[in-house]
Every structure is written in structure tokens, then in C-alpha cells.
Amino acid sequence: MRPLREWQAESENRLSLKNRYLWLAKPFASLFLILTIMYDTDAEEEVMRAKAKERKRRKAAEQAQREEQARLEAKTVAREKAEAERAERERAKTERAEREAEEKRVRKEEERWEAERRRKAEAGKGSEAGAGGSEARGEVKKVVMDPGCTRCTxxxxxCEFLMDGNKKRVACIRCNQSKGKCHWPGDRKDAEAGPKAVKGKKRRVDEENAKAGPSNQKWARTSARLTEVLDLDEFEASGSGMKEVGVARYLGLENKLERLIEAVGLIANNLASLFELHETAVENSGRIADALESILDESYGFGMAVSPSDSGSSELDSDELHEEAEWLKAHSEDEEESEGEDESMAKAE
Structure with missing residues (x-):
């Protein structure tokens, strides 16, 4: 297809030739004019077709440009959406990792506390077992007496003395250093007697001790109580060498003290519930007495008090009724006083 300018130039050339031919051949002027007009008409149609094709080409180019722009925009939107989804996945992954790390840390902390608790429990059991084994082996322990012997008093x-595994007193340390025997309050022995006075001889009992009743002897036996010395820095000698037992004993004593506190708490709760039941029973008895009194008032037409003394009688005069009413009033006052005392005791506990 030739450009439009070439068509225009060619048409101008043809018109110039047409004017020349008109001067040369006038007879054929009309015929030549008709042919020229027909040719010009064809040229105009070609020009119109060329313009229509150009418009179509421009429209197609614009359509292609719009489609390309839409494609680029869709691609941009898809890329932004993918980036947002990737960021969301990364954020969820980070949160999950942080949550797992926190759970792992908490789990490790719980395991550490559980291991510590088990270690303490095993240490307490080991201390109890070690104490039992040392007693079974007959190891010697240092204990104190409360009250002590007469010399230490x-x-x-x-008063510190040594005791073997069979709970046998060996000797008081002070009396052992002075080479004497321990005498306790109630056995009526001379505390200042030396080893020569008691060596190889039987124990002498004076008249007061011979006449002492079982209560005094029992007091003499039970008054002296053992109190074990707990020292955290104490080292106990055994067959394999020196070992530290203070911490293990302390842990065992702590566990026993916790169990004792729990038992005391349970006892206090039970006492509180018993006091509540007692108060409820007193209230119910008062309601029952009021109901019986109202029933008797409705039946006999006058106030009447019921007591355990008149449960079998049916004929009562006015004096007896007054006496019974006074007795019931005094009895109710006594119950109120006892109830107040119970409440005060419960609050004090």
C-alpha cells in the first residue's frame, strides 16, 4: 500500500497532464474528462480505505496497549499479594517459633523444679536411711538432755552426752571428763561422788528413794528427754571416711515440719466444722422448742413450757407452768452463754 502523499502527488500530476491533453485533443476532451473523474474516484476510495485501515490499526494498538497495561497491573497486584502472603507466613512462623521457645523454656523450668524436688525428697529419704543405718551399725551420736544431770544443772x-545406735547412754561429756557418773533429778544420788565411791559397788538407795512411789519414779524416768543437736557444719565419722550430713538432716526435718503444719490445718478445719454443726443443732433445738410451745398454746389456749421432767404428765396447774417456764428460760440463757463461749474459742483458734 502506497502512502497518501504519493497518491496526492500522482493525482496532481494527472491533472496537469489532463490540462495538456485538453489543449491537444479537444474532441476527446469529454471522454478524457470522464476517465479522469473515474480514476480520481478510485483514488479517493483507496484513500478512504487507507484511512480506515489506519484507524483500525490505531484502535488495535490502543487495545493492545490497554491489555498490556491491564496485564502489568494484574501482575503487580499478584506480586503484592504474594509478598503479603509470604510476610504473613514469615510472621506466623516467627510467632510459632517464639511460642515453642517459650513453651520449651517453661517445660525446662518445670523439669528443673521437679528434679530439684525429687533431689530434695531423695536427700530426705537418704538422711533418714543414713540415720537408721548409723543407728543399726551402732554409731555414736552427740545429743543433749533437757533437763540435764545434776552436775550440769x-x-x-x-548437758551433752554420747549415745550409741541402740539408744544406750554412754556417758555425759562433763561427767566423763571428771571421771564420774551422771545422776538425774529424782534418783537421789550424790552428784559429787567420785569414781572411787561408786566403782565396783552396787547402787545405793536412800530411805527417801526407797519410799518413793511409782509416780516419782515415773517422773524421774520421763523428765529427761533427748534433744538431738542439729548442726549444718557437722561431719559424721564412718567406715569410709568423713561425710557431711547436716544438710540432708535439715531437709528431712523441713519435710516433717511441713507435714505437721498440714495436719494442724486439717485439725483446725475439722474443729471449725464441728463448731458450725453445734451452732446449727442449737438453732434447730430452739426452733423445735418454739414449735412445740406454739402447738401447746393452740391446743390448751395458754403458754406452756415443755421440759424433760414433765414429759409424762398431762395435768399441770398454773404454779407448775410458771416454774417450768422459768426453768426453760434459764436453760436457754445457759445455752446462749455456752454458744458465745464456743464462738469466742473458735475465733481465738
């Missing part, structure tokens, strides 16, 4: 010192 007079010297105003702590």
Missing part, C-alpha cells in the same frame, strides 16, 4: 551448762 549445778554448773548451769548444757
Amino acid at each position: 549445778r554448773a548451769n551448762t548444757v
Whole structure:
């Protein structure tokens, strides 16, 4: 297809030739004019077709440009959406990792506390087992007496003595150093007697001790109580060497003290519930008495009090009724006083 300018130039050339031919051949002028007009008409149609094709081409180019723009926009939107989804996945992954790390940390902390608790429990059991084994092996322990022997009491010192695994007293440390025997309050022995006075001889009992009743002897046996010395820095000698037992004993004592506190709490709760039941029973008895009194008032037409003394009588005069009413009133006052005392005791506990 030739450009439009070439068609225009060619048409101008043809018109110039047409004017020349008109001067040369006038007879054929009309015929030549008709042919020229027909040719010009064809040229105009070609020009119109060319313009229509150009418009179509421009429309197609614009359509292609719009489609390309739409495609680019869709691609951009898809890329932004993919980036947002990827960021969301990364954020969820990070949160999940943080949550797992926190759960792992909490689990490790719980495991550490559980291991610590088990270690303490095993240490307490080991201390109890070690104490039992040492007693079974006959190891010697240092204990204190409360009250102490007469010598330590007079010297105003702590009475410490040694005890073997069979709970047998070996000797008081002070008396052992002075080479004497321990005498306890109630056995009526001379505390200052030396080893020569008691060596190889039987125990002498004076007249007061011979006449002492079982109560005094029992007091003499039970008054002296053992109190074990707990020292965290104490080292106990055994066949394999020195070992530290203070911490293990302390842990065992702590566990026993916790169990004792729990038992005391349960006892206090039971006492509180018993007091509540007692109050409920007193209230119910008062309601029953009021109901019986109202029934008797409706039946006999006058106030009447019921007591355990008149449960079998049916004929009562006015004096007896007054006496019974006074007795019931005094009895109710006594119950109120006892109830107040119970409440005060419960609050004090």
C-alpha cells in the first residue's frame, strides 16, 4: 500500500497532464474528462480505505496497549499479594517459633523444679536411711538432755552426752571428763561422788528413794528427754571416711515440719466444722422448742413450757407452768452463754 502523499502527488500530476491533453485533443476532451473523474474516484476510495485501515490499526494498538497495561497491573497486584502472603507466613512462623521457645523454656523450668524436688525428697529419704543405718551399725551420736544431770544443772551448762545406735547412754561429756557418773533429778544420788565411791559397788538407795512411789519414779524416768543437736557444719565419722550430713538432716526435718503444719490445718478445719454443726443443732433445738410451745398454746389456749421432767404428765396447774417456764428460760440463757463461749474459742483458734 502506497502512502497518501504519493497518491496526492500522482493525482496532481494527472491533472496537469489532463490540462495538456485538453489543449491537444479537444474532441476527446469529454471522454478524457470522464476517465479522469473515474480514476480520481478510485483514488479517493483507496484513500478512504487507507484511512480506515489506519484507524483500525490505531484502535488495535490502543487495545493492545490497554491489555498490556491491564496485564502489568494484574501482575503487580499478584506480586503484592504474594509478598503479603509470604510476610504473613514469615510472621506466623516467627510467632510459632517464639511460642515453642517459650513453651520449651517453661517445660525446662518445670523439669528443673521437679528434679530439684525429687533431689530434695531423695536427700530426705537418704538422711533418714543414713540415720537408721548409723543407728543399726551402732554409731555414736552427740545429743543433749533437757533437763540435764545434776552436775550440769549445778554448773548451769548444757548437758551433752554420747549415745550409741541402740539408744544406750554412754556417758555425759562433763561427767566423763571428771571421771564420774551422771545422776538425774529424782534418783537421789550424790552428784559429787567420785569414781572411787561408786566403782565396783552396787547402787545405793536412800530411805527417801526407797519410799518413793511409782509416780516419782515415773517422773524421774520421763523428765529427761533427748534433744538431738542439729548442726549444718557437722561431719559424721564412718567406715569410709568423713561425710557431711547436716544438710540432708535439715531437709528431712523441713519435710516433717511441713507435714505437721498440714495436719494442724486439717485439725483446725475439722474443729471449725464441728463448731458450725453445734451452732446449727442449737438453732434447730430452739426452733423445735418454739414449735412445740406454739402447738401447746393452740391446743390448751395458754403458754406452756415443755421440759424433760414433765414429759409424762398431762395435768399441770398454773404454779407448775410458771416454774417450768422459768426453768426453760434459764436453760436457754445457759445455752446462749455456752454458744458465745464456743464462738469466742473458735475465733481465738
